[in-house]
Amino acid sequence: MDEINELKGQILEHKAYLYETDWVVSRFAETDEAIPEGIKLKRAECRVKIDELRASIKVLESQLVDAENVQL
Numbered sequence: 001m002d003e004i005n006e007l008k009g010q011i012l013e014h015k016a017y018l019y020e021t022d023w024v025v026s027r028f029a030e031t032d033e034a035i036p037e038g039i040k041l042k043r044a045e046c047r048v049k050i051d052e053l054r055a056s057i058k059v060l061e062s063q064l065v066d067a068e069n070v071q072l
Helices: 003-020 022-031 036-072
Strands: none
Touching: 003 022, 003 036
């Protein structure tokens, strides 16, 4: 369970970066002012990492359920 909580914490960190830089994306949508490349790349990396972390959480949760079923 600690490992799942750690992964969820990492997801929150990546989401925080996305939320903190949403204004740059909104500015681009409204004014066509370019999104700095570094921000664009890091946002893409965050989205990929969030997907990977969610997949890892699903695997761990499945393993927990399987372990509980074995104990029954």
